[in-house]
Amino acid sequence: MSQIGIPNLDKNLEASLVADMQKVEELMRSHIKGDYPLVVETSRHLVEAGGKRLRPLLTLIAAQFGDSTNYDIIKAAVCCELTHLATLYHDDVMDDAVLRRGVISANKKWDNAVAILTGDYLFSKVSDMLADIGPEAVKLQAKTFERLVIGQIKETQGKSEGLSQIDHYMKVVADKTGSLIATSARFGALLSGASNEVVETLTKFGEKIGVAFQVADDLLDIASDETASGKTPGTDLKEGVPTLVTLFVMAENDPKDKELIAKLSKPISDEDLGAVITELRGHKALTQVKQYLSDVASEANQLLINLPDGPAKDALNNLTFALVNRST
Numbered sequence: 001m002s003q004i005g006i007p008n009l010d011k012n013l014e015a016s017l018v019a020d021m022q023k024v025e026e027l028m029r030s031h032i033k034g035d036y037p038l039v040v041e042t043s044r045h046l047v048e049a050g051g052k053r054l055r056p057l058l059t060l061i062a063a064q065f066g067d068s069t070n071y072d073i074i075k076a077a078v079c080c081e082l083t084h085l086a087t088l089y090h091d092d093v094m095d096d097a098v099l100r101r102g103v104i105s106a107n108k109k110w111d112n113a114v115a116i117l118t119g120d121y122l123f124s125k126v127s128d129m130l131a132d133i134g135p136e137a138v139k140l141q142a143k144t145f146e147r148l149v150i151g152q153i154k155e156t157q158g159k160s161e162g163l164s165q166i167d168h169y170m171k172v173v174a175d176k177t178g179s180l181i182a183t184s185a186r187f188g189a190l191l192s193g194a195s196n197e198v199v200e201t202l203t204k205f206g207e208k209i210g211v212a213f214q215v216a217d218d219l220l221d222i223a224s225d226e227t228a229s230g231k232t233p234g235t236d237l238k239e240g241v242p243t244l245v246t247l248f249v250m251a252e253n254d255p256k257d258k259e260l261i262a263k264l265s266k267p268i269s270d271e272d273l274g275a276v277i278t279e280l281r282g283h284k285a286l287t288q289v290k291q292y293l294s295d296v297a298s299e300a301n302q303l304l305i306n307l308p309d310g311p312a313k314d315a316l317n318n319l320t321f322a323l324v325n326r327s328t
Contacts, residue, residue, distance in 0.1 A: 003018050004017055004018060004021065004057060005052070005322060006315055006318050006319050006322055007318050007321065007322060008314070008318050009311075009314075009315055009318065010311035010314065010315070012311070013064065013311040013312065013315060016068070017057065017060055017061065020060050020068075020073075020074060020077075021053065021056065021057065021060065023074045024053070024056045024060075024074055024077045024078055024081070027074055027075065027078050028078045028081060028082065029044070031078060031082075031125055031129060032044060032082070032121075032122065032125055034121075038114075039118070039121055042114055042115075042118040042121075051081075053081060054181065054184075054213065055077070055080040055081050055084055055180060055181060055184040056077035056078065056080055056081045056184065057077075058181060058184045058185050058188065058206060058209075058319075059073060059076055059077040059080055059184045059185065059187050059188035060073065060077055060188060061185075061188065061312055061315050061316060061319070062184075062185040062186070062187070062188030062189045062192070062194075062202045062206075062312075063188035063189065063191065063192040063194075064188075064192070064310075064311070064312035064315075065189055065192060065194040065198045065202070065307065065308065065312055066189065066191075066192025066193040066194035066198075067192050067193050068192055070191050070192060070193075072132075072133045072137075072191045073187070073188055073191045073192060075129050075130075075132065075133055076130075076133060076137065076187035076188070076191055077184070077187070077188070078129065079126045079129050079130055079137075079141065079187075080180060080183065080184040080187065082122050082125060082126050083122075083123070083126050083141070083144070083145070083148075083180060084180060085119075085122055086118075086119040086120070086122035086123045086126070087119070087148060087176075087180075088119075089115045089116065089118050089119035089122070123145075126141065127141070133191070136190070137187070137190075137191075140183060140186065140187070140190075141183070144179050144180055144183040147175045147179035148175065148176060148179060148180065150175055151171075151172050151173075151174070151175025151176035151179070152176060154168070154171060154172050154175065155172045155176065164251065165242070165247050165250065165251065166244070166247050166248070166251055169242060169244065169247055170211070170244075173210075173211055173214045173215075174207065174210070174211060176214075177210045177211065177213060177214045178206075178207040178208070178210030178211045178214075179207070179210070180210070181206045181207065181209060181210030181213065182203050182204070182206035182207035182210060183203075183206070184206060185202040185203055185205060185206030186199060186202065186203040186206065188202070189202045189203070197306075198307060198308075201303055201304070201306065201307060202307075204303050205300055205303045205304060205316065208296055208297075208299055208300035208303065209297075209300050209319070209320055209323055211296055212293055212296045212297050212300060212320065212323050212324065213323055215244055215289065215292060215293045215296065216293060216323055216324060216326055218236070218243035218244045218245055218289065219244075219245065219286070219289055219290065219293065220233070220326070221233055221234065221235060221236045221237065221243055221245075222234070222237075222243075222245055222277055222280045222281060222286065223281060223286060233277060234268070234273045234276075234277050237264075237267075237268040237273060237276060237277070238267055238268050238270070238273060239267055240266050240267035240268070244289050244292065245280060245283075245285050245286055245289050246264045246280075246285075248285035248288050248289055249261060249264060249280070249283060249285045250264060250265075252284075252285065257283075260276070260279055260280075260283075263276055264276070293324055294324060297320045297321075297323070297324045300320050301316075301317050301320050304316055304317060
């Protein structure tokens with residue numbers, strides 16, 4: 001495994017990506033500095049907590065299909081990660097979360113108002129940096145932000161008439177997770193001067209692996225003993241948050257699952273959590289979701305077939321492999 005979590009990565013490409021990711025980290029930290037100490041402290045809270053940095057990494061890999069030396073690519077990578085972090089501050093308020101990335105959430109460490117305003121502050125810093133890149137970048141961010149908000153509204157409102165819970169959930173995932181990961185890839189391709197065909201291919205690829213990323217997280221909540229996301233298995237179950245696994249169980253509506261479905265319809269108590277996780281680990285729904293994830297990953301890599309061969313294309317294929325296998 002490489003330093004950045006992608007297996008079988010070309011050594012020269014790995015060295016380039018590691019160096020550029022360091023530039024991303026440095027710019028991200030310097031860009032959120034301000035004159036008001038509390039804002040600096042709160043906005044650094046999740047930056048310092050770490051994370052997989054999937055979005056900026058994808059921006060940098062996508063840029064390999066053109067001129068990857070354009071410094072605007074580093075700026076765009078920072079913007080994608082800061083946008084993601086800003087949404088986490090807001091999500092934690094809406095979900096009344098206690099932990100994020102293994103540390104106490106901002107809404108619990110300070111309060112909801114501070115967490116919301118910190119997210120807003122990060123959005124403002126993103127807009128400031130994108131304005132330096134140009135109007136096309138600003139417009140792309142605006143369209144992405146629109147999808148992020150719509151995804152959150154859809155999740156809050158619940159499914160519309162005529163749509164299954166699973167289809168509704170996957171539309172929310174596409175908007176809330178897929179859209180920003182797609183934009184991350186698009187930024188890298190666009191700012192490197194890659195061809196229009198490559199830009200569109202990488203955008204579609206980004207959306208697919210964004211969906212795969214969330215489905216893998218859903219599996220981790222049940223199938224893994226320890227996740228890399230800072231939450232312990234069963235976190236979603238305890239909070240009553242629907243995942244693709246629980247939705248598959250409910251959609252099947254097997255009479256023998258009557259008690260399990262009743263439990264999954266609300267937050268799971270600490271007393272019942274272990275038994276529910278054990279039951280779900282042996283349920284066919286887990287196998288079905290693993291197959292669903294495999295299918296999405298295959299669709300993502302099919303999109304890459306016509307891209308120019310080389311280390312960057314190999315890295316994207318291997319990134320998909322890594323995303324799928326983090327859930328097993």
